[in-house]
Amino acid sequence: MIASIPSASVLGVRGCPVTVEVHVGDGLPGYHMVGMPDTACRESRDRVRAALASCDFKWPSRSITVNLAPTSQRKSGAGLDLAIAIGVLVASEQLPVADVAGHAFLGELGLDGTLRSVPGVAPMVDSLDAIDVVVPVENAREAQIAARGMPRIAADLATVVTCLVGARAWEPVPLSSHSDEAPALLPDLSDVRGQPVARRALEIAAAGGHHMLLIGSPGSGKTMLAQRLPGLLPPLDRDDSLETTMVHSAAGLRLPPGGLIRHPPFRAPHHTTSVVAMVGGGSHQLRPGEVSLATNGVLFMDELGEFARSALEGLREPLEEGVIRVARAAARATMPARFLLVAATNPCPCGGGPPGSCQCDDHARGRYLRRLSGPLADRFDLRVVVHRPAVDELLGADGGEPSASVRHRVVAARAVALERAGKVNAALSPDDLDEFAPLAAGARTVLRNEIERERLTGRGYHRIRRVARTIADLSDPGEPIVTLGHVELALAMRASLRGPAITDSRWIA
């Protein structure tokens, strides 16, 4: 007899329906699995066998063939265990076919029959839309987000069978008693003392979606500042929330108690992170990488110069197109990768500081700064130099403005921008700029001056205008024209990367 049980697996951030076909027939007793399973998948035989025995079912001593369709796709992980077990039961007529009709099964089996959680349940359930899905208890919330109706949960195999045959009712999914993750958990901007320019830069980056580079000596507070950026961003809207939750689920990360991720994620990969972990991939499953996990949130790269060149190259596609396409010989996946990039770096290998305190010779400094050039250098709309706060500021009594009030302004500015152009200011094209960010005469003169002095490239010109537009939205919302003050502030936030070396060449008489 052949049993055909619906299940699913994950590829990238999407679920792929998998049909588990089990055939129990004549022939020498044996178990054969086909359909490109990986090692974990193959091991399911032992798990399923023990689980069936623990639940007092019989393991048929006949020829069992399990086919995981479609064959063209690799299956990995233990998520198909439950489906295989049910298939064996149905095929060996220990469970009536009628009882499993209209159900799909996801879950890993323990040797005692316990049903264990698997990663990626949300996208998997999403791909099985017309059917009731049976999932482990820990995955209840994820399944609920994606399912059209109520998911079926169970703690072990025996329960699943009992509920299927109708001897027991399915357990209801516990209502979430937690409110969504408290915003108070996010670090607050009031912890930052002094540093008015850096705080303003954070506000600008949050309001306009501008990528930001923080340049400063060790101990200047770059990491602290970057960690406070998510607290300034508004909560995710419904679509973005769902997208982010799907990605995190596909990666196997824990979701908040409420199920949905409501706040912009903050990812801070260490500079030793491999390219694959950064960008996504892997040989079988094509798991999402850091760039995808940071979607709709912030990707923070501390010590930018220490990242491998290949990791930095991998950021090019996400920054240009907002997606990352990963391809392997057997499969390919397109995953979302739209984030706010914040990076931090020292101005030179020794750490820098006020003029005269740098210990590096020009060669070492040049080499260090060259690592930052290339695909990323031009992406940063904001390049802010962060200095150690003075002793008085550090020990002073009052903290700075708290995140809540800054967020207020950020949300207002974002709303203005969205209403005006339908997108955040960082996404404005040069044509959009002419339409939505006209310059006052004084501002235009200053910019022309900068271009003539070769301190601003064409690309730089557009970036300044975008940032100036955001600055205008923050300080004078409703004002259509971008004025000189806005442009000057935008220019001040594009520090040169050259460092305190006096370039002597122009001096020779």
Add this chain to the structure above:
Amino acid sequence: MGADLRTGALAALAGLDLVTTARLRMLLAHHEPGEALAVAAGRCRPHPAVEPMMTPELRRAWALSAAQREHGEWAARCARVGVGAITLADEAFPEVLRSDPQPPAVLFFRGDWTALDVRRVGIVGTRNATGPGCDFAATLGRQLAEQGVTVVSGLAKGIDGAAHRGVLRADGRRAVGVVANGLDSPYPRVHRELWNAVAEGGLLLSEWPPGTEPEKFRFPLRNRIIAGLSELLVVVESRERGGSLTTAREALERGVDVMAVPGSINNRAAAGTNQLIRDGATPVTEVADILLALGLDHRRSHPTAFDSRPLPRGAEALVLDRCRADPSTLDTIVAELGFSITDAAMTLARLERSGWVRESGGWFEEVGPWA
């Protein structure tokens, strides 16, 4: 022996393995350069006074390297670059170095010895100099040259280079540069034009023949020559440790007075000079201090160069004063002067555009009047 071949012999000698100033001095005291080279090569018997110095190891090393240094070849090489050589035996050898505790055995030169015939002041300082420090060094160089005083320095990055640039703006004949490598290869590379300008207008000196690399140990040795050639040494900027402090010590050993430019307590590059002043060096805040120490009439008026920059007023003047006191950042202006961020950015930008401040790496420094 023709002048060229003599130079070639000296160049070949000075570049031998295991040769030191003391050994060269001993050799040249008793032999003509050509003969000395033959002695080193083992072709000739050394003078009895020189004999004890010639250990078997030394003989071997010299024979080997002399075999590869043919004086005709070196003569051509020196002629190509315009390098000459003099020893203690020559009349042109600077008097003041004859009586030095450690005089050089040979000096390779490009340029004109008359540069040493006037009053001489050494100006040295750190390679990690600040903008204002370099500006002041250049100003001193220019003003001293205008008064007909020669400036001796090391042509290093930072203060040394700035001082000579100032000199060249006034009178190229007043520049004397002493370097730590061969005269054929400007070091550091960015100073190539400066080297050539000093060699053409003034005098360029080295203890070592063309082709010598600027190895670290040569710099302290070169510093003693700078000290030896100066009547006064002015240290413009130095950290708590540095080559210019070595030069200061060499100067004191030779009875040459040391003067130093005081600096802000927040400026690391002023730590060494402030310490020198604590230890008794006379402070220098303008060229008149140096001219006074030299005994020159400092009341002779020198025209101040016309400063074409528009004078800052109001907010700009406040910000400029702050940058003058110490290099400032945007944060400093906002926090200490109470400006709004936008106003601070606009004021600093205006000052930068009118040439009053210079920005690098987020720090704004005052730009002095053009040296």
